[in-house]
Amino acid sequence: MTDSVEAVVFDIDGTICEYERTTADLLPLAFERAGVDPFFSTSEYVSRYETFLDSSDGVDDHRERCFVDIAREKGRDPDLAREVAAAYAAERDHSRVRFLDGAQELLETLAGTYPLAAVTNGDPEMQSQKLASLGVDCFETVVHAGYDAPAKPSPEPFELALSAIETPPERAMYVGNSLQADIAGARNVGMHAAWIANGETNDPEPVPDYELDSPGALLDALA
Known part of the structure; x- marks a missing residue:
């Protein structure tokens, strides 16, 4: 991990997992x-x-x-x-989800080395079912934007997560798949930003620090 980043905060849907049925x-x-x-x-x-x-x-x-x-x-x-x-x-069965390419390895590699958190625009009960089904228990906090705080890209949910992991924004990386909610929200609080493009080819705006084809590519980008 780059020396300027001490913690990583994740989006959930479309970033680490997806539904088996869309x-x-x-x-x-x-x-x-x-x-x-x-x-x-x-x-x-x-x-x-x-x-x-x-x-x-x-x-x-x-x-x-x-x-x-x-x-x-x-x-x-x-x-x-x-x-x-x-x-x-x-x-809809919220337990029927699967990891996106490389996401499980990414979380397992970073866990225990960096504080990890999540900021999601998803309902708390729904997102808890997904994480439990995947066996993800590495997040020190999960902020449910739109429920615990205003929805992304408001700065508040990002600030709540950063406060919980005691990391200043300039020392944290946010990883998400939405330019408008995730990358813009991370930029609003001064975090580094990695965009999971998921096949999108348009020039991103706002511009992320990293543009990745899959979550797993973050390991190579920040090696």
Whole structure:
């Protein structure tokens, strides 16, 4: 690890793990289970994710708010959206996750040598299930932005994590897959930033310190 970094803070979804079944896999199943003809796409749902993050009481409430908002925009019955949201929740199993390429080795290599933490925009119960399923117990703290503090890229969740691991921002690295939430948030507090591009080819903005194809590549980048 570079001499200027004494601790590493991670995003969770799309950075160290992913669902075995994606949103694109589950949404058609939810419409079918609810007996409702599909009236919105995965991209329409994902585009509303940040809008309702701070105002939701949990992942199921958040999803329902997104679906209802789409229904109202399209002139559809909000109760149909609620039925689809309930069907989606019944299909989703938060324990069915897998490590992204090299993420397990990365965490195992850094654990015990550097203080590790996580800052996620995910619901606490949902994220706890994922980490337990993966056997990840190396984080000294997990800050659930949008629940414990405002959602990323607000500086507050990053500051909470840094305070818990007693590390100044200029001595910490944040690793995430979202330029707008993760890299911008890390920059807002003065942290180093590593972006997991996951196949994206556009010029990143804001510009991270490291642009990586997979989590495992961080070991080589910071060797």
